[in-house]
Amino acid sequence: MxxxxxxxxxxxxxxxxxxxxxxxxxxxxxxxxxxxxxxxxxxxxxxxxxxxxxxxxxxxxxxxxxxxxxxxxxxxxxxxxxxxxxxxxxxxxxxxxxxxxxxxxxxxxxxxxxxxxxxxxxxxxxxxxxxxxxxxxxxxxxxxxAPGSPEYLVLRYAPVVYGRNLSALGSPYQNATTDTPLIAWHESAPAATPGHTRLTYSVVWSNEDGGTNTPALMARWGRTTDIEWIYDVEVDEHGSRVPGSDTYQAANHQTLHFSGRYEGDHALLETCTSNNNMCDTVDDPMRFFLSPLQTRPADQARENLMDTNSWTYEIMAKEMLREGKIEAPSDATPVTPDVSDQRNYLYAVVKKSTESANTGSSWVGLSLGVRLVNGDTVYTSHHVDPTWSIQRDDPAATTVELPAGTTADDIAEVSVHRVVVGTDSGAALHVTGIKRGFFLGQDYRPQQSFLTWNGDVRLDGATTSAVIWRR
Structure with a gap:
């Protein structure tokens, strides 16, 4: 050599x-x-x-x-x-x-x-x-x-994300201290046209300064990072972009057609909202070109990419500490929805499905419950707010806040609960799995998962809760 x-x-x-x-x-x-x-x-x-x-x-x-x-x-x-x-x-x-x-x-x-x-x-x-x-x-x-490899196709159309430049925060270098992009990945699926492929690119940010509040992030999404798809594009059987097919996630989570500039085949986007939505006009001096070669297994939650890049949990927790979004230890209690030390939470992924439509102002959600060996209290993931229950049917991450110092050995039961938002539509839920469950260690990184379960529990208006795991 x-x-x-x-x-x-x-x-x-x-x-x-x-x-x-x-x-x-x-x-x-x-x-x-x-x-x-x-x-x-x-x-x-x-x-x-x-x-x-x-x-x-x-x-x-x-x-x-x-x-x-x-x-x-x-x-x-x-x-x-x-x-x-x-x-x-x-x-x-x-x-x-x-x-x-x-x-x-x-x-x-x-x-x-x-x-x-x-x-x-x-x-x-x-x-x-x-x-x-x-x-x-x-x-x-x-x-x-090189051209011809599957990695080449994914990299060829990967977008470049310029930094956030909100005047309210007063610095063009905001992503060096807040909501910084951590990792990216891609997903690939057949397009409607035979032989064509749809590539979707997503990013994990360390937090979102706007949008969903911190307690709701923990309950509904199982983390305080922000995970968003940012760009997708259709390519034909030769690997060429289908003109006009590329879209991006714009302010208010709109899907808009991309009309900005390219660098080669790379769309240039900019983070332009406090909850990390995109614009297709760029003017910030910072630039993030994260590799999107990682991908998410089809049966896993989006948080799987955080699990395999465990350092992202540490950055997540430290940003919450610095920004004062964590309760003081003397005030920490799982009774209130305020977010305590993030090492006090069980981090779980639930797999469920809903028998009928579950959208609009009224819907039926799922909450995860935990009872400890030393008491009868059932701590729930949604705390006291029904809208913080899990609405989506993908494998979904959530957290359950527990008393400080709780370990895996302290958990006696895990239960699931049907939560009605607005008017009860009568929709039934099928809970079919717990994909993982862990605590964060002293270093704020995931410890070994100790909680998995597979089955089929049906929750409806008559049966609103069930214990699915016992020690």
Whole structure:
């Protein structure tokens, strides 16, 4: 293997050429470029430059491990350090890094032609917390996917998301401290035209400053991150975009046809509402080009992508702490709907279906209940608000707030409850599974799931609740 050495003022970058994909990584149809040594990107020092050799043209992603010593997403003024990544002086993406612990991240770089390219890594001091000084990167790998591979098709149409620039928050760099994009993924389905495919792209943000309030997020969605589809497009049997087929999720959750600019085949969008809906006109200086290669198994909730990227729960919880959306420990009680320490919650996914239409102002929802071994109280996911019950029939995440210090061994029973919103339509619910149930550990990351159940329990006007799991 031939080695190319590049010495910069701030780091010595050793790049191994024509490597192979790591175990578990999708195989490319060509060589990859790997950098295995630490790279430090410092404030007030020259940018770090790293050469990349591409054997075959294609859509590129960059995998790396990143840490920012001295930063903490939970502490105002220390939230993050931002690295701006360019390829051949073309701005590709920002990387928001928080915490001294190394996290794996995967970003997109767009199309790269065969040959040598230069990555430039800049410490974006104007976007970074004042207390941040450096970002440490290692295990950097650039992989290109050639035309003809399924990864190429997904990457070819992946949208670029520019940052949020709301005047009320007073900074063009808002996503460096709040509602930052964490991960992206795609879903693929047959289109109405035979041989055509519909690609849908979604993003997980660390929170939403507008829209659903924090207690309702925990009850109805099982987390305080924001998860939204942002863009979809139809491609024909040759992999070409069907003209006029692409849409995006606009303000007020409208689906609008995309009429903005493209960078190659990548639609340029911008986060332009406080609940992370999109515009197709961009003017924010921050830019996020998250790799969408991950996908969601068809039988799993959207939160499955958080479960497989467990660090997202830690960022989620720390943002709630910093923004004062968590009850003080002295006031914390599961009796009130206010959100307590997020380690006090059981995080579960429920699978259910509804026998008849369940839309409009009146509908029937589902609540999850938990009784502990030391009492008769049943703690419910929807607290006291019927509209916080689960309406959707997809595998759906929810949480149940429990007394501080509760563990898996303290749970005696799990029950399901039919909740009427408005006028009872008479709709019956079938509950057929609990897909997972866990607590967050001291590090705010999911512990081992201890709760699964499969069956078929019918809830209707006569039978409004049932115990589905007992210790």
């Amino acid at each position: 031939r080695l190319v050495h590049l010495l910069t003022v701030s780091a010595a970058a050793v790049v191994a050429l024509a490597g192979t994909a790591e175990p578990g990584m999708a195989q490319a149809k060509h060589g990859d470029t790997t950098h295995s040594r630490h790279i430090q990107v410092h404030r007030d020092r020259p940018d770090v430059r790293v050469p990349v050799v591409v054997k075959k043209s294609g859509e590129a992603v960059i995998d790396l491990n990143a840490a920012a010593p001295g930063t903490d997403w939970a502490v105002k003024g220390r939230e993050s350090a931002v690295v701006s990544i360019s390829v051949d002086n073309r701005y590709a993406t920002d990387l928001v890094v928080s915490g001294g612990e190394t996290l794996h991240r995967q970003l997109a770089l767009g199309r790269l032609t065969a040959g040598v390219h230069m990555l430039r890594l800049r410490f974006a001091d104007e976007r970074s917390a004042v207390a941040s000084r450096s970002v440490v990167l290692d295990a950097l790998r650039v992989t290109t996917y």
